[in-house]
Amino acid sequence: MDFIIEGIQKAFQLIFSLDREIFSIVLLSLRVSLTAIVLSSLLGIPLGFLITIKKFFGKKLTIILMNTLLAFPTVVVGLMVYSLISRRGPLGVFGLLFTPTAMVIGQFILAIPIIIALTHSAIQGIDKRVEKTALTLGATKLQSAWAILKEARYAILEAITTAFGRVIAEVGAAMMLGGNIKGSTRIMTTAIALETSKGEFGFGIALGIILLFIALVINIFHHYFQSRRV
């Protein structure tokens, strides 16, 4: 209990002290996770759409696999990417390990099954008449896809929010691939893990609260933006 109270106090202190280190950690967290989310949405939403709309061999299997990948542990994602980009790995020459780019790759892999699976279920639920109506009115394939996505926008935005929550909160891949290097790849969650292992539980909670606060601000923006567009 006292850690929570301590955590809340510390969180306020940190926020109001405008600590430069905290600030840059927060910024990096956001940069990495938002990049990963933008990229995985750009790829995942069209894929989720195609999986739902198209008939193809192995469709059911693909959907099951996507749902399975929702259970991909972050550490394992971290390990797998690590073994590709480490000095001894096939992509070692690019020197990606322990850079924000590596973290983006890890989070991208974590986010994409979520985006695909939830986009699939979002579009699954859309009235079959949307596509027909759009075609009837002269829409191209692309325009009718857009019409369907627009009808599903609420659930798709929820998919993005869910994926964002997952990656901004994940620690395993970022730790493994970024290395939690102070001043260069330390992000909110790896900082929390560090403080926790030091026994600084209150400080960990404080950082967690700041993270949630940031998520809150983003969600408020997103909600505002969403309700304006409809």
Next chain:
Amino acid sequence: MDFIIEGIQKAFQLIFSLDREIFSIVLLSLRVSLTAIVLSSLLGIPLGFLITIKKFFGKKLTIILMNTLLAFPTVVVGLMVYSLISRRGPLGVFGLLFTPTAMVIGQFILAIPIIIALTHSAIQGIDKRVEKTALTLGATKLQSAWAILKEARYAILEAITTAFGRVIAEVGAAMMLGGNIKGSTRIMTTAIALETSKGEFGFGIALGIILLFIALVINIFHHYFQSRRV
């Protein structure tokens, strides 16, 4: 790269050796995560339903908060629950720390915002006429709720799958609250973390593959069950 190959080999070895320890770790993972998912579904689906259907003060805020909680880092959930159930915490007398129950609590807290938020967006997308039709045909409030949930079943099952993926793959809360005690609270992900910290990357990947394999089996069952019911 070599870790991945090593991991795949080790995964097969482990599966076919029917290692008793691995077996009990897998079983505990499943027990904890499935319990957490059942409980959070039982609470979260009705809550998600009510949030969507009812008009109440602060509705928008509630939805934004749920979306924010999707970004709850597992370590922070672990820390917060820890400070409640630690000996010194208000619930210390129950001696829950380092038990599977504690892990269930942690995962429950992680799962519930996902279930609520995705149930909300699932029901949001359901034709408004479902409720009217059910009422018209003499359904009680509860029966009409059931009719709505049934129309949204696909997306709600996806919500459960997503939440299941999240908790079976999470490590922070389980580590903090279970303690990764060999033979009593060690689950797949904490074992993976342990092996990774030992530098046994291949073994970590092997366990990760087994975890994904289990998720696959569950998803196949779930898919089969779902397509039979429709």
Next chain:
Amino acid sequence: MLKVKNLKKKYNNKTVLDIDYLGFQESKIYAIVGPNGSGKTTLLNILNLLVKPDKGQIFFRDQEIINNSNSKILEIRRKMTLVDQDPFLFQSTVYSNVAYGLKVRSLSSIVQQNRIKNALEMVGLPGFENRKVDQLSGGEAQRVVIARALVIEPEILFLDEPTASIDQKNIAKVEKIIAKIRRELRTTVIFTTHDLSQAYRLADEVISLLDGKMIKQVQENLLWGEIVKEEDGLKRFKTIGNVKFAIVSEKIGPAYVSIDPTDIILSYEPFQSSARNSFLGKIVKIIEQNNLVKLEIDIGIPLVVIITRESFQDMNFNLGSKVYLTFKASAVKLY
């Protein structure tokens, strides 16, 4: 058995329903007619206790309902059912759709099966039990929805445009069903329609709605046009084809008017009278209706006139007969 008093319903500050009193009796058939947006669907929704009116009371067998407990409302709602204008089918089979109302009432599955079989036969869809609902044609879907309502055997059945996309053979079937359940189960049927002849053919009473208000008369001869002030200083109602009626009115501008078909007098010669409206027309349609004869007379626009069988025979009217129509300015009712 069902009545409403002082009913008011607004949407976006626009009154869409405003009814002082309306009562329905057991085992009678009521038709509600009126143009698009006149409040028919809204009225049915309120009567079926699905939408709360902003003001007013609803009585079921003299018991006030709206402010009752939820369980009481449910109990009463279970005695009625509504077939929607744009009906929704649960994404499943025809069978489980039709079974729904029985399932929520926990009826035994044997009863369910029998009733469902009967109902599907009644609407002309025997053997459709296992059809997926997205494989139905428009008219088939509409009839499934009617079957789904029939199996409940409600005391009051609301039907919102039940035959809008049903073919003629099946319209006859549905109409027979309505007559049959009234006769055999003493069901009160309240339906809306845009087919006035259907309304008169089936219903014991026809209720006309216009802009949310009940209007006394039939909507035959309901005309849309403009009230203008002519050079002679008198007000006239001008409608399509430049046909003009003398009218008694305070206001000018666009308006609905109606002329009661029984208020119009027919004659072979024009006759000098106080009635200010007199037109020459030609009979283009003759329909027998019980002891009355309904004539459609073309005076530039078609006007319906109802006269008795006797006068029809006495006057020796026939198709193509040229006749004078005479009616008072006050017979042109303004809304």
Next chain:
Amino acid sequence: MLKVKNLKKKYNNKTVLDIDYLGFQESKIYAIVGPNGSGKTTLLNILNLLVKPDKGQIFFRDQEIINNSNSKILEIRRKMTLVDQDPFLFQSTVYSNVAYGLKVRSLSSIVQQNRIKNALEMVGLPGFENRKVDQLSGGEAQRVVIARALVIEPEILFLDEPTASIDQKNIAKVEKIIAKIRRELRTTVIFTTHDLSQAYRLADEVISLLDGKMIKQVQENLLWGEIVKEEDGLKRFKTIGNVKFAIVSEKIGPAYVSIDPTDIILSYEPFQSSARNSFLGKIVKIIEQNNLVKLEIDIGIPLVVIITRESFQDMNFNLGSKVYLTFKASAVKLY
């Protein structure tokens, strides 16, 4: 400008459409009639290139389409549009629904605004631009969908039961629109309806479908019943009210038959002839139709008979006249 050859479409191994040849010419109006499930909607979907037939060819201005490239199909589909039987409105405002077809064609927003304003006025919904679509009454929604199709100014307009839930005043409006766009824009209009009088009133040609096949004749006097073998060894068609017709048929069992209203001869006295069907009936409805007169005669069931104006006058028929109907067994056509 549009024609189909050897069209076949099956659903679940049941042939729902089977048409040898069907052609549509520019600037003409076609009505497609037929009972529920006869394949009307399926035909429109195929003509609008939304559903692929299992077999057959479609030609647009003598160019085969189906096996064309996607972009070609799109180009041709953009010259037509379909108003669905159970139309879907995008969850948004009336304006953005009506604008959709213009937006996908990237028309300038000034053109959009003008056309939308005009179209909404045409369907009698001026000022509805900013209304949310879930706040429309049934008939209003149907008219929004018609407006959405009109703004595109298609060369071919398909309308699937466009007036099913529209009130009489607005039906007249929609019918006028159809006539107007044909006249002014040379649009080909192909619509389905269950209202035969509407079909004849509007269309240059009426196409009858039954069980997916085109049938030659009108669907007045289309009857459902059973062919039975009587004790005298002859086959008769038995329908409601135990009315029986002599019929020429190989098969027995349930069937549709039709009797061409012009194949029936009327007389005051029964006359001995080779025609094997003779019934006494009473005239219950008289409707003038151009130079013909359509009579409805009750012989237990209502039968429609069409005669010329002259013979109507010569015979001095009138409402209530008792007349004999005579027609040959071969006039009872079997499907």
Next chain:
Amino acid sequence: YAEPIHLKLATTTSTENSGLLNILLPPFEDLFNIKVDVIAVGTGAAIKLGENGDVDIILTHDPDAEDKFVQNGKGVNRRDVMYNDFIVLGPSNDPAKIKGMKNVVSAFTNITNQQAFFVSRGDASGTDQKEKSLWQMANIKPGKEFYLEIGQGMGVALQTASEKQAYVLCDRGTFLAFKDKIELEVLCEGDSLLANPYSIIAVNPALYSQVKYMEAMQLIAWVTSIEGQKIIREYKKEGEILFHPVAIK
């Protein structure tokens, strides 16, 4: 058999990872019918768990923090159990030329002077505290761009150092476990400053009544017993001795 009593031991990840506990504890468990639940966390977290009474006993290697733990009355009966040694690892080309140096403080000075990369755990663990104290002795304040604080465990630190071809301070046990996976070699060892002492401390039963003090004392007795110390002395990994017992001379 009666249900064994569960004793909760919080220890550092390195102890657990070395594999020693898997040899040391089973004979004790059999002998006393006590099951030891090992909770392996960071040193700081292990001490915190002890402070909160969530474990019964701790086994750590951070003398300063341990002193404070005992001074604050949270822990009682601290016993030194064993020590192992730290070593300085680095890339084989050894840019700072410290290979074979005995004096670790001057080795550290060389590393800074050469502006070679150095990976620090930066997680306030025992190893981290030791490293900090060495910098202090060398009178150097690291924290430039060549000094990477990663805030993670020893294994990752080795991995990182290998990737960056940097120097790193490491305990011998972890190095042996990672030897094959990294491209680093031992460059500096043997300084008495590099000793890494482990202590075992029971949680004060006066503060938390439910703490299993008796069993904790039994465990302390076991690891400091002749048999216990023998097991420690004889535990080898990759043919090398890892820990040197100190409880019994």
